Amino acid sequence: MKDYEAYLLDLDGTIYRGSRVIPEAVRFVQALRQEQIPFLYLTNNSSATPQEVAARLTGMGLPTEANEVCTSSMAAAAFLQQQLPPGSSLYVIGEDGLCAALTAAGFVLDPKEPQAVVIGIDRAFTYEKLKVASQAIRSGALFVATNADAALPCENGLLPGNGALVAAVRTASGCEPIVIGKPHKWIVDYALKRLGTSSAQTLIVGDNLNTDIEAGHNSGMDSLLVLTGYATAADARQAAIKPTYVAPDLWSWWTGRR
Secondary structure (H helix, E strand, O other): OOOOOEEEEOOEOOOEEOOEEOHHHHHHHHHHHHOOOOEEEEEOOOOOOHHHHHHHHHHOOOOOOHHHEEEHHHHHHHHHHHHOOOOOEEEEEOOHHHHHHHHHOOOEEOOOOOOEEEEOOOOOOOHHHHHHHHHHHHOOOEEEEOOOOOEEEEOOEEEEOHHHHHHHHHHHHOOOOEEOOOOOHHHHHHHHHHHOOOHHHEEEEEOOHHHHHHHHHHOOOEEEEEOOOOOOHHHHHHOOOOOOEEEOOHHHHHHHOO
């Protein structure tokens, strides 16, 4: 197996399941720390701030710093900094993590004549928000989505994800969004820039073929599918886009390559 200089790690299904950390993932992260190999937790979650994600992982028994977390909200803010002048106004459908990332990037959150509409998961989504967003986009505002995940996993099953909200705005506005999160390469490009490594030097890891593994393919990266979450080995064999590696869990992959 190839040696990698850095890792991009998915969270749900890869590092933890529900409210419980995966023990093999903890041992893997500890090994990365011991060998001083850089990594980032790469998540499509737009609702939480890096500090909140880090606190959750720490509470599960995996001590984490906020600077080890990369969210789709952070990547969306960085993308918009490339597209719009400083201080531009945005109309945001989303929760604290998205609003915090955009304001930290110097944007003004204002529904009046916004230069972009940005959508992340919003569990208080309303018809009024849909109306304001679609009218702004029809008037020329850039349409950006943190991710297009159809479902949001929770302990009680699958809830509507951000993709459901994005689909409503797409239909109402007649415009296709620019999607930042996995499987699209915007979030991966942002994470690689933060790591300071190239796609050839970095391995992306996850449990979902349609987000994590496809993101690696779209970014020209090797990928590892771990069977601790969503996808099965049979899914991997049948997938049009196949991972570079498949392993039962992170620790077995790490020890198997030594």
